[in-house]
Amino acid sequence: MKMDERKQRILEALILDYIATGDPVGSRTIARKYNLGVSSATIRNEMADLEELGLIEQPHTSAGRVPSQSGYRYYVDCLMELQPLADTLKKFIQDTLADRIKETEELIQLTSRLLSQLTNYTAIVLAPNYGKNFLRHIQILPLEGNKVVMVIVLDNGHVEHRTLDFPYPLAEKDYQKLSYLLNAHMRGLSLEQWKAGIIQDICNELDYQKRFLNEVVESIESIMSVEYESKVYLGGTLNILNQPEFRDVEKVKQILELLEEERILKEVLSIEQDLGISVKIGTENPYESMKNCSLITATYEVDGKTIGTLGVLGPTRMEYSKSVSIVEFFTAVLADALKKTK
Numbered sequence: 164m165k166m167d168e169r170k171q172r173i174l175e176a177l178i179l180d181y182i183a184t185g186d187p188v189g190s191r192t193i194a195r196k197y198n199l200g201v202s203s204a205t206i207r208n209e210m211a212d213l214e215e216l217g218l219i220e221q222p223h224t225s226a227g228r229v230p231s232q233s234g235y236r237y238y239v240d241c242l243m244e245l246q247p248l249a250d251t252l253k254k255f256i257q258d259t260l261a262d263r264i265k266e267t268e269e270l271i272q273l274t275s276r277l278l279s280q281l282t283n284y285t286a287i288v289l290a291p292n293y294g295k296n297f298l299r300h301i302q303i304l305p306l307e308g309n310k311v312v313m314v315i316v317l318d319n320g321h322v323e324h325r326t327l328d329f330p331y332p333l334a335e336k337d338y339q340k341l342s343y344l345l346n347a348h349m350r351g352l353s354l355e356q357w358k359a360g361i362i363q364d365i366c367n368e369l370d371y372q373k374r375f376l377n378e379v380v381e382s383i384e385s386i387m388s389v390e391y392e393s394k395v396y397l398g399g400t401l402n403i404l405n406q407p408e409f410r411d412v413e414k415v416k417q418i419l420e421l422l423e424e425e426r427i428l429k430e431v432l433s434i435e436q437d438l439g440i441s442v443k444i445g446t447e448n449p450y451e452s453m454k455n456c457s458l459i460t461a462t463y464e465v466d467g468k469t470i471g472t473l474g475v476l477g478p479t480r481m482e483y484s485k486s487v488s489i490v491e492f493f494t495a496v497l498a499d500a501l502k503k504t505k
Contacts, residue, residue, distance in 0.1 A: 166216075171242060173209050173210065174213055174218055174219070174234060174237070174238065174242070175242045176197040176199065177210070177213075177219060178230045178234060178235065178242075180192060180193070182480055182481070182482055185407050185408075185480060186227065187225040187228060187229050188228055189226050189228070190203045190204075190206040190207035190210055191203045192227070193206050194206055213228075213234075216233075217233045218230070218231055218233055219231055219234050230479075232444055232445040232446065232479065235444050236444055236447075239442050243484050245488045246484040246485045246488050247488065248488055248489065256281075256493065256496055257496050257499075259277055260273060260274065260496050260497065260500040261500055267290070267291065268290070268394075270500055271288050271396050274286075274288055274396075274473065275398030275399075275473075276398040276399070278473065278490070278493055279398035279399025279475070280399065281489055282477070282482075282489055282490075283399070283402055283405065283477075284399065284403075284475040284476060284477035284481070284486065285398070285399050285402050285403055285422065285476045286397065286473070286475050286476075287428060287460075287473070287475070287476060288395070288397075288398075288471070288472075288473040288474075289393055289394075289395055289428075289432040289471045289472040289473070290394045290395070291393065291470040297317065298315070298316075298317065298349045298351065298383070299316045299350065300315075300316040301313065301314070301342060301345040301346055301349060302314040302342050303341050303342045303345070304338065305333070305338055306326065309330070309332055310326055310328055311326070311327050311328075311329050311338070312324050312326050312327075313382060313383075325382045325386075327375070327382065329375055330375055345379070349383070393429065394425075395425050397422060400419070400422055402477075403418055406478045406480075408478040408479075408480060409478065414455060417451075417452035418456065418476075420452065421453065422476075427450065430449075431448070431449060431450070432460060432472040432474065433472070439462055440459070440460070440490070440491055441459070441461070441474075442457065442487065443459075443460075444457045444479055445479050453476075455478065455479060456478060457477060457483070458474055458476050459475050459481070459490050460473065460474030460490070461473060461474065461490050461494045462494065463494040463498045463501075464494075465501050465502060466502075470501075473490065473494065475490060
């Protein structure tokens with residue numbers, strides 16, 4: 164949709180004023196507050212054109228206009244400039260997420276609370292999805308007698324160890340060689356990638372009993388087969404009650420019921436999982452109970468791998484510029500913090 168600059172400036176002014184006040188916006192308000200260099204009458208004529216284009220609408224018998232869903236969409240796609248975050252706010256977020264965080268779950272919980280506080284919307288964070296595991300490191304270490312301990316580290320930082328019986332004692336250099344070969348053949352691969360034929364490949368380079376290697380591979384397979392299911396964390400669930408759009412009890416009830424359904428939230432957050440920042444407005448969201456809401460989400464990565472999603476849910480009258488900036492910044496900070504929890 165093409166519009167001249169004046170219509171764009173009037174639409175932007177109307178949307179920004181409505182976001183700030185929640186009240187329908189008239190031509191006199193725009194003329195008085197936004198210094199566009201045109202009269203109230205001219206603005207009124209332009210608003211009539213914007214209404215005809217479906218970008219604004221008149222609620223009930225009010226003299227003012229409000230943005231339509233199409234108007235918000237045009238604003239986000241064509242007019243919005245991201246609100247820069249103050250350095251002090253950036254430092255506060257970075258320091259808060261870096262402070263005393265040793266466990267991934269604690270970090271995700273803190274992220275959801277802080278994200279909701281800074282946006283005044285409901286924050287939703289899909290924790291790292293550990294369903295597809297890749298091997299990062301394998302180490303075989305000797306214990307007493309013929310026993311060995313095998314330490315396995317997955318790419319999500321999860322560590323497990325298994326105690327196995329070796330057929331006979333080995334010299335230290337042999338344990339080192341076995342660890343080296345296991346890493347050489349398996350590291351960086353998923354279960355499906357290394358499973359077929361891996362034992363024979365290692366046997367070709369070692370004289371050890373195939374039975375023991377079978378035990379090693381079975382132990383690794385059992386660990387990698389576990390799906391470390393992602394969880395959804397909410398912050399500021401009741402923030403939705405602070406928005407004038409949701410004074411209708413039935414609307415609030417529908418949204419709160421949706422927020423109780425973890426399966427649905429996972430589905431909503433996973434729809435755009437490979438697209439980075441996403442803004443879904445009103446009926447663009449997949450569920451009827453979200454038709455009066457906007458959802459801003461962004462994926463976060465560790466070591467180049469997308470491992471989760473975070474976002475905020477609020478009314479369509481959302482501070483898009485500020486919220487997108489905050490959500491985007493959180494993805495980078497959360498990714499850095501997750502690296503330090505490993």
